[in-house]
Amino acid sequence: MSPESSATPGTSAPRGVSLSGESIWQTPGRRQGGCGRSLHRAGGGPMDAPRRGPKEERGVTVERIVVAARACFAEQGWAGTSLRGVARAAGVDARLVSYYFADKTALLQACLQPPPGFAERVAAAASAPLDRRGAALLEAMLANWNDPASAVVLRSVILTAAHEPLALQQLQSVFRTALIGVVAGSLNGADGPGGEERAVRAGLVASQIVGLFMTRYVWRIPPLSELPDEKVFRLVAPTVQRYLDGPLDR
Amino acid sequence: MSPESSATPGTSAPRGVSLSGESIWQTPGRRQGGCGRSLHRAGGGPMDAPRRGPKEERGVTVERIVVAARACFAEQGWAGTSLRGVARAAGVDARLVSYYFADKTALLQACLQPPPGFAERVAAAASAPLDRRGAALLEAMLANWNDPASAVVLRSVILTAAHEPLALQQLQSVFRTALIGVVAGSLNGADGPGGEERAVRAGLVASQIVGLFMTRYVWRIPPLSELPDEKVFRLVAPTVQRYLDGPLDR
Numbered sequence: 321m322s323p324e325s326s327a328t329p330g331t332s333a334p335r336g337v338s339l340s341g342e343s344i345w346q347t348p349g350r351r352q353g354g355c356g357r358s359l360h361r362a363g364g365g366p367m368d369a370p371r372r373g374p375k376e377e378r379g380v381t382v383e384r385i386v387v388a389a390r391a392c393f394a395e396q397g398w399a400g401t402s403l404r405g406v407a408r409a410a411g412v413d414a415r416l417v418s419y420y421f422a423d424k425t426a427l428l429q430a431c432l433q434p435p436p437g438f439a440e441r442v443a444a445a446a447s448a449p450l451d452r453r454g455a456a457l458l459e460a461m462l463a464n465w466n467d468p469a470s471a472v473v474l475r476s477v478i479l480t481a482a483h484e485p486l487a488l489q490q491l492q493s494v495f496r497t498a499l500i501g502v503v504a505g506s507l508n509g510a511d512g513p514g515g516e517e518r519a520v521r522a523g524l525v526a527s528q529i530v531g532l533f534m535t536r537y538v539w540r541i542p543p544l545s546e547l548p549d550e551k552v553f554r555l556v557a558p559t560v561q562r563y564l565d566g567p568l569d570r
Numbered sequence: 571m572s573p574e575s576s577a578t579p580g581t582s583a584p585r586g587v588s589l590s591g592e593s594i595w596q597t598p599g600r601r602q603g604g605c606g607r608s609l610h611r612a613g614g615g616p617m618d619a620p621r622r623g624p625k626e627e628r629g630v631t632v633e634r635i636v637v638a639a640r641a642c643f644a645e646q647g648w649a650g651t652s653l654r655g656v657a658r659a660a661g662v663d664a665r666l667v668s669y670y671f672a673d674k675t676a677l678l679q680a681c682l683q684p685p686p687g688f689a690e691r692v693a694a695a696a697s698a699p700l701d702r703r704g705a706a707l708l709e710a711m712l713a714n715w716n717d718p719a720s721a722v723v724l725r726s727v728i729l730t731a732a733h734e735p736l737a738l739q740q741l742q743s744v745f746r747t748a749l750i751g752v753v754a755g756s757l758n759g760a761d762g763p764g765g766e767e768r769a770v771r772a773g774l775v776a777s778q779i780v781g782l783f784m785t786r787y788v789w790r791i792p793p794l795s796e797l798p799d800e801k802v803f804r805l806v807a808p809t810v811q812r813y814l815d816g817p818l819d820r
C-alpha cells in the first residue's frame with residue numbers, strides 16, 4: 321500500500337488531506353506542483369469570473385495570490401520564490417501582486433496567518449470538562465486537519481518552517497499561544513497543578529498531537545496514515561488525556 | 571525564554587542539537603547558514619590538511635562535500651542548490667564535486683543516507699525485554715539525537731523532506747524498515763498480537779517519538795525543548811511502553 325492510497329476518495333482519509341497535499345507530495349515529477357502550474361485553465365484565458373478592477377475583486381484576487389504563494393514558498397523556499405513566479409502560478413498580472421503586497425516578506429507573512437478556525441476550535445475544546453478534555457482536544461485537531469481550508473495552511477506552514485526562519489517563528493508563536501498556552505491555561509483551576517507542570521502537560525499533549533499529524537498527514541507513514549479517524553482517535557485520546565490529568569511518571 | 575536558549579552550552583540540551591541546528595535556525599539573517607558560508611577559514615586558504623590527490627583524501631573530501639550539500643538542500647531545496655554552490659560552501663573545487671558525484675541526484679542521495687548507528691541503536695533497543703522495551707526505544711532515539719553525527723543527518727533529512735519528494739521517500743523508507751518494521755517485529759512472539767496490531771502499535775510508538783523530536787529538537791517549542799533528557803525520558807517512556815504492550819483503547 322503506498323502512502324498516497326490514504327488520499328483516494330472513498331477511503332477513510334480526511335478530505336482536506338488529499339486536497340492540500342496534492343500539489344506538493346503527489347506529483348511524480350519535480351516542480352510541477354501548485355507553484356509551477358498556473359491556475360488558468362489549460363490553453364484558456366483567465367477563469368470565468370468577469371474581470372473587474374482590483375478594488376472590487378480584492379478578496380478573491382488576494383486569496384488566489386496567497387494560495388499560489390503558499391505552494392511556492394513550501395516547495396521552493398524563500399530564495400526560489402519570486403513575486404513574478406507567484407503571479408504566474410496564480411494566473412494574475414505581476415503588477416497586481418505588487419499592488420496587494422508591498423514585498424516578498426509581506427506576501428510570506430500573509431501565507432503564514434493561522435488557519436481560519438484553528439485557535440477557536442482548540443479554545444472550545446480546552447473548555448470541555450477535564451475528564452473529556454483530552455478527547456475534545458484531539459477531536460479539535462483532527463477537525464483542523466479535516467477542514468481543507470485549515471489543513472492547507474497547517475501543511476504549508478509546517479513545510480515552509482522547514483526552511484524559513486520567519487515561518488518557524490510563526491509556527492512557534494501559534495503553538496505557544498493557540499495550543500500550549502490555551503491547554504496550560506485550561507488546567508489553571510483552584511486545585512490544578514502549578515504553572516510549570518501545566519506547561520509541561522500542555523507540551524506533552526502537543527508532542528503527541530504533532531507526532532500523530534506529522535506521521536499521518538505530512539509524511540504519510542503507514543499504518544497510521546491508513547487508519548480511519550475514529551480508530552486513530554480511540555488509540556491516541558487516552559494518551560492525550562493522561563498527559564492532561566494522569567500521573568506523569570508511569 | 572527563546573527557543574534558542576535550549577542550545578546554550580551548560581543547559582540541558584543535548585550536544586548534537588546545537589551543533590546540528592546552528593546553520594539553519596540560529597542565524598538571524600537569511601541565507602547565511604552552512605550553505606552560503608564557505609568552510610574555509612575567513613580570509614584564509616584551504617584548511618590545514620595538506621593538499622593531496624583526490625584518491626588519497628577521498629573520505630575527507632566526500633564528507634566535506636556531503637556536509638555542505640546537506641545544509642544547501644535543507645535550506646535552499648533542490649532548485650536552489652547547485653553543484654557549484656555546494657563546492658563553494660565546502661571550500662573545494664567544483665570539478666571535485668563532479669568527480670565524486672555524477673549529478674545533483676547522486677549528491678542528494680548521499681545526503682539522505684540514514685545516520686550512522688541509527689538502525690543499530692533502534693534494533694538493539696527492540697531486543698530489550700518487553701517490559702523495558704519502551705524505555706529502551708526512547709533511550710535509543712534520544713541517543714540518536716544526542717549523537718551529533720546522527721542528529722545532523724536526521725535534522726537535514728527532516729528539513730529536506732519538507733520540500734523534496736526524494737527526501738520524503740527516504741524518510742518514509744527508513745521509518746518503515748528501521749523503526750516501524752523493527753518495533754513491530756519485536757512484538758512478534760508466540761503470544762504476541764497479530765500483524766496488523768503489531769504495525770499499529772509500532773506506528774503509535776513512532777508517532778510519539780516523532781512528535782517529541784519535532785517539538786523538542788526541530789521546532790524547539792518550550793517547555794519540552796528546555797527540559798533535561800532525564801525528565802523528558804520519565805515523562806514520555808510510559809506512553810511508549812503503553813503503546814507496546816498496554817491496552818490500546820483507554
